[in-house]
Amino acid sequence: MLTGDAVAIAKETFKQLRLGTNVYDSQRLIGSGMSVRDFVEAADGFAEVLPEYEHKYQVVEMLQQRGHLTAMTGDGVNDAPSLGIAVKGASDAARSAADVVFLDEGLNSII
Secondary structure (H helix, E strand, O other): OEOOOOHHHHHHHHHHHOOOOOEEEHHHHOOOOOOHHHHHHHOOEEEOOOHHHOHHHHHHHHHHHOOOOOOOEEOOHHHHHHOOEEOOOOOHHHHHHOOEEOOOOOHHHOO
16 A cells, blocks of 8 residues: 555554555655565555655556556546546546546445
8 A cells, every 4th residue: 555644644544454564654665775676565555655756656567567466546636647546536637547436435445
């Protein structure tokens, strides 16, 4: 999971959804001490992901290149390059870029 939320919020969300404990600040994508691709694959998620650095698109692309099935939800123009799923209330650009548009709010539509 990639989120713009703070690390503490992301870790709590991961805990509640049982998604894993390896949640890192997006700055770790810049210099992790191991290959970024290996680091991305070992992580369960990244927090504080900012749109101007295109981290979302890069992480999704890395995982897809390694054969992983990925899904991207979002509601803003900044999400459009990597978007597969738009959520209720998404911008026109996000809805246009998405393959699927959810009509309900929140993660309950997904899980």
